[in-house]
Amino acid sequence: MEVGQLQRKFVDYTASLFCEGFLDEQFTQLQQLQDESNPDFVVEVVSLFFEDTEKLLNDLTRALDQQSVDFKKVDAHVHQLKGSSSSIGAQRVRNACIAFRNFCEEQNTDACSKCLLQVKQEYSLVKNKLDTLFRLEQQIVEAGGAVPMVG
Amino acid sequence: MDVGGVSSTSSSFLGMGDYGEEPHVLAVDDNLIDRKLVEKLLKNSSCKVTTAENGLRALEYLGLRDDQQNTLNGSGLKVNMIITDYCMPGMTGYELLKKIKESSILKEVPVVIMSSENIPTRINKCLQEGAQMFMLKPLKQADVKKLRGQLMKHRN
Numbered sequence: 001m002e003v004g005q006l007q008r009k010f011v012d013y014t015a016s017l018f019c020e021g022f023l024d025e026q027f028t029q030l031q032q033l034q035d036e037s038n039p040d041f042v043v044e045v046v047s048l049f050f051e052d053t054e055k056l057l058n059d060l061t062r063a064l065d066q067q068s069v070d071f072k073k074v075d076a077h078v079h080q081l082k083g084s085s086s087s088i089g090a091q092r093v094r095n096a097c098i099a100f101r102n103f104c105e106e107q108n109t110d111a112c113s114k115c116l117l118q119v120k121q122e123y124s125l126v127k128n129k130l131d132t133l134f135r136l137e138q139q140i141v142e143a144g145g146a147v148p149m150v151g
Numbered sequence: 152m153d154v155g156g157v158s159s160t161s162s163s164f165l166g167m168g169d170y171g172e173e174p175h176v177l178a179v180d181d182n183l184i185d186r187k188l189v190e191k192l193l194k195n196s197s198c199k200v201t202t203a204e205n206g207l208r209a210l211e212y213l214g215l216r217d218d219q220q221n222t223l224n225g226s227g228l229k230v231n232m233i234i235t236d237y238c239m240p241g242m243t244g245y246e247l248l249k250k251i252k253e254s255s256i257l258k259e260v261p262v263v264i265m266s267s268e269n270i271p272t273r274i275n276k277c278l279q280e281g282a283q284m285f286m287l288k289p290l291k292q293a294d295v296k297k298l299r300g301q302l303m304k305h306r307n
Contacts, residue, residue, distance in 0.1 A: 029291050
């Protein structure tokens with residue numbers, strides 16, 4: 001595919017992610033922070049987010065699996081995840097965390113388990129989307145083009 | 152680079168030539184992603200940044216830990232502003248704020264509290280304890296630029 005086509009694909013794909021609510025304007029903030037002194041800033045932060053989230057999801061799975069669930073601990077993990085997803089603009093993950101916290105407060109194990117599943121699904125979706133987006137960026141750069149700013 | 156404890160990185164962007172050196176900000180947050188974000192936001196606003204992952208590490212850096220002598224040897228004097236998250240395990244941002252305001256050496260250093268939760272009683276509590284400003288997370292470039300403006304006025 002030639003550069004122009006790739007760039008159009010990139011613009012359309014980015015727009016769809018915002019439209020479908022996977023990303024919100026905080027992601028745009030991240031993109032705007034990227035500059036010559038830090039050309040990989042977005043990828044770096046998002047990679048940190050992936051690593052951090054995977055660890056949190058494991059911790060949450062373990063915590064909810066206990067005989068006697070420590071809801072304070074569960075809530076603390078969800079609070080962390082809500083914070084980081086919010087900071088990178090992963091809107092649907094953030095919203096899933098908000099629902100999750102409500103059930104933590106109610107100390108409802110069943111509902112919490114369902115929420116965890118939901119969070120995992122939303123995370124998996126946004127991870128796929130972002131991986132695709134970054135791959136597209138890479139293709140553009142390799143084809144000698146500039147990555148369009150969409151926002 | 153943040154290696155878990157405290158780390159410093161210098162901004163190469165010298166936008167405020169008139170004022171000589173860049174302000175040095177200590178940013179405290181237990182969330183790794185937020186630390187990276189606030190560091191970049193501050194560097195983009197021509198600040199030198201040191202990050203700490205919790206209140207205790209921040210106090211150590213400032214030379215304010217209980218078992219440290221309250222001398223001028225701590226890095227406290229080199230810090231122009233402290234920005235801290237409110238919700239942190241162990242010591243909250245509010246408790247950190249109190250310790251800073253109790254210090255004869257550091258009480259004049261502006262402290263900004265950040266939180267993802269917009270709770271008026273929390274905000275008032277912090278402002279009453281002497282916080283310069285309360286900022287809602289996630290932080291945006293515009294918020295930090297405003298803060299930078301305030302900091303320059305504070306220096307004058």
